[in-house]
Amino acid sequence: MTLEELSAAISACLTQAVAAGEISVDIPDVVRVERPKSREHGDWATNIALQLGKKAGMAPRDFAQLLANRLAEVPGVGAVDIAGPGFLNITLDAAAAGELARTIVEAGKAYGTNDSLAGHVVNMEFVSANPTGPLHIGHTRWAALGDAIARVLRASGADVTSEYYINDAGNQMNVFARSVYNRMHGLPVPEGGYPGEYIKELADIVEAEAPELKGLDEETALPQIRELAYKAQMADIKKTLADFGVSFDVFFSETSLHEGGAVADAVARLREQGHIFDQEGAVWLRTTDFGDDKNRVLIRANGEPTYFAADAAYYLSKKDRGFTEKIYLLGADHHGYVNRLKAIAACAGDDKEKNIEVLIGQLISVNGAKLSKRAGNIIELRDLIDWLGADALRYSLGRFPADSPIALDPEQLKKNTNDNPVFYVQYAHARSAAAARNAAEKNVTRESFDASELTDPTENELLAVLGQFPSVVAGAAEFREPHRIARYLEQVAGAYHSWYAATRITPIGEDTNVLPVHSARLWLNDATTTVLANGLELLGVSAPERM
RNA sequence: GCCUCUGUAGCUCAGUGGAUAGAGCGUCUGCCUCCGGAGCAGAAGGCCGAAGGUUCGAUUCCUUUCAGGGGCACCA
Numbered sequence: 257m258t259l260e261e262l263s264a265a266i267s268a269c270l271t272q273a274v275a276a277g278e279i280s281v282d283i284p285d286v287v288r289v290e291r292p293k294s295r296e297h298g299d300w301a302t303n304i305a306l307q308l309g310k311k312a313g314m315a316p317r318d319f320a321q322l323l324a325n326r327l328a329e330v331p332g333v334g335a336v337d338i339a340g341p342g343f344l345n346i347t348l349d350a351a352a353a354g355e356l357a358r359t360i361v362e363a364g365k366a367y368g369t370n371d372s373l374a375g376h377v378v379n380m381e382f383v384s385a386n387p388t389g390p391l392h393i394g395h396t397r398w399a400a401l402g403d404a405i406a407r408v409l410r411a412s413g414a415d416v417t418s419e420y421y422i423n424d425a426g427n428q429m430n431v432f433a434r435s436v437y438n439r440m441h442g443l444p445v446p447e448g449g450y451p452g453e454y455i456k457e458l459a460d461i462v463e464a465e466a467p468e469l470k471g472l473d474e475e476t477a478l479p480q481i482r483e484l485a486y487k488a489q490m491a492d493i494k495k496t497l498a499d500f501g502v503s504f505d506v507f508f509s510e511t512s513l514h515e516g517g518a519v520a521d522a523v524a525r526l527r528e529q530g531h532i533f534d535q536e537g538a539v540w541l542r543t544t545d546f547g548d549d550k551n552r553v554l555i556r557a558n559g560e561p562t563y564f565a566a567d568a569a570y571y572l573s574k575k576d577r578g579f580t581e582k583i584y585l586l587g588a589d590h591h592g593y594v595n596r597l598k599a600i601a602a603c604a605g606d607d608k609e610k611n612i613e614v615l616i617g618q619l620i621s622v623n624g625a626k627l628s629k630r631a632g633n634i635i636e637l638r639d640l641i642d643w644l645g646a647d648a649l650r651y652s653l654g655r656f657p658a659d660s661p662i663a664l665d666p667e668q669l670k671k672n673t674n675d676n677p678v679f680y681v682q683y684a685h686a687r688s689a690a691a692a693r694n695a696a697e698k699n700v701t702r703e704s705f706d707a708s709e710l711t712d713p714t715e716n717e718l719l720a721v722l723g724q725f726p727s728v729v730a731g732a733a734e735f736r737e738p739h740r741i742a743r744y745l746e747q748v749a750g751a752y753h754s755w756y757a758a759t760r761i762t763p764i765g766e767d768t769n770v771l772p773v774h775s776a777r778l779w780l781n782d783a784t785t786t787v788l789a790n791g792l793e794l795l796g797v798s799a800p801e802r803m
Numbered sequence: 804g805c806c807u808c809u810g811u812a813g814c815u816c817a818g819u820g821g822a823u824a825g826a827g828c829g830u831c832u833g834c835c836u837c838c839g840g841a842g843c844a845g846a847a848g849g850c851c852g853a854a855g856g857u858u859c860g861a862u863u864c865c866u867u868u869c870a871g872g873g874g875c876a877c878c879a
Contacts, residue, residue, distance in 0.1 A: 343822070
């Protein structure tokens with residue numbers, strides 16, 4: 257019996273009780289069932305009687321008793337106790353609890369997926385680093401987190417498009433091009449230009465692809481240099497992201513908004529909506545109507561659109577493309593943009609509470625990380641990957657909520673001990689894979705399965721933990737908090753190791769007599785492998801068979 | 804000044820209004836002739852920054868306050 261089935265059974269009991277006239281109350285859509293903190297309180301517990309008792313005009317304990325009478329009749333439910341102010345503590349029959357192992361193994365990769373976000377069409381924008389240099393530590397967390405959020409949303413049934421907004425317009429691109437031009441000609445870095453050694457690499461690439469550009473005057477050469485250097489830099493960014501296991505469905509160019517007329521169009525549309533006014537030669541959006549602390553300029557007095565105007569056009573593009581929810585993942589240094597972004601949504605006629613969501617993450621630091629001379633004294637993502645490994649980096653960034661500041665300790669991440677949680681979890685996976693290999697050698701198979709053999713307390717515990725996976729995934733998706741997956745996997749690994757230490761999958765030593773309990777344990781072992789692998793996949797971390 | 808995030812064990816941090824607030828590290832004590840000891844079992848360690856409020860119940864929600872991080876462009 258899965259957690260979902262138990263929850264549904266309780267709902268059914270409530271419905272029956274209402275139909276029988278025993279109680280009169282509105283029943284919530286989902287009854288929450290939790291693992292009690294103390295094992296003395298049974299396998300599962302619900303506080304539904306505390307929640308509904310008062311509404312039904314009954315003492316919670318009386319309400320609980322009514323529910324318990326019906327629940328005790330449900331097949332698979334072993335015992336129902338009422339505790340404290342009205343908690344229902346439920347114990348399942350060993351066989352009913354153990355069936356979960358089969359459910360998980362047979363579901364395979366699908367175990368953990370759920371339909372809690374079915375019907376949601378989500379645009380998930382993250383990283384969106386300027387194409388004027390390599391990805392650095394500031395992008396690392398958003399890459400790991402954004403990708404993991406996209407994965408848990410998909411696992412919960414949402415239709416997700418992950419998107420990278422390329423700021424390839426504006427003066428910065430000219431500065432970028434001039435920096436490359438100067439490097440090609442041995443000139444010093446221009447005023448406010450980009451100093452890193454990577455500019456030299458870009459200069460070499462540009463020179464190799466278009467040697468005729470060298471020696472031309474700046475004005476003539478710049479457009480082509482800009483284009484070639486930009487392409488080379490984006491290729492570098494995409495390569496680094498790929499090495500980090502992060503993929504995007506769409507790379508969206510800001511320039512395409514300007515050139516395609518989308519920016520002008522957006523201004524016109526917002527004007528129709530009645531939120532635009534003209535003042536001192538500039539065109540303004542009245543964002544203060546929707547919670548911003550000041551109004552924002554869309555078109556400067558000199559006729560040039562602002563970056564904000566492109567933001568507005570970009571939002572409208574997302575809206576036009578049919579996304580019901582637009583999620584932006586931004587660093588804390590951009591938190592001042594939240595209100596104005598939401599105001600754009602509201603000005604466009606959207607609900608700024610539902611159609612747009614801006615996640616603000618705190619920044620990270622890595623103690624002792626070497627600054628990249630190549631990139632101009634910043635910490636490069638590529639260097640971090642080479643130094644710490646993509647798995648350790650992604651996992652350690654993925655196991656904290658976005659609003660928690662992180663100071664990574666590189667010495668810890670390189671250790672192969674419990675210090676380093678990614679090893680603890682990966683080790684559990686490798687160990688369970690090894691146990692399965694060993695079982696095959698000893699002729700323990702999954703041909704038969706008697707769930708009632710799984711009676712050890714550690715088996716009960718492991719089954720209970722495994723059963724929570726779908727609801728953990730759904731929670732991670734609902735709250736955009738994939739760190740719940742990581743914390744959960746650590747719990748799975750712990751329960752697995754305890755079980756592994758307490759029981760055996762294969763007969764001992766020379767004994768070759770395979771018993772039903774051995775097969776049952778192999779099912780449980782493989783169910784654990786499945787959950788660990790599926791969970792690591794959601795975090796973009798590998799699940800090694802051997803370490 | 805305004806906005807925002809954080810404050811929980813010695814350290815790094817989890818914790819969706821519920822029962823005795825958790826994990827890892829560090830400290831201490833045990834456990835492999837047998838499936839991976841990168842592991843397991845146990846001990847010690849807490850005024851959940853402070854003060855009010857909401858209610859059957861608050862680490863969790865609200866207000867105030869203290870301390871620390873980040874941000875407040877006709878830049879991109």
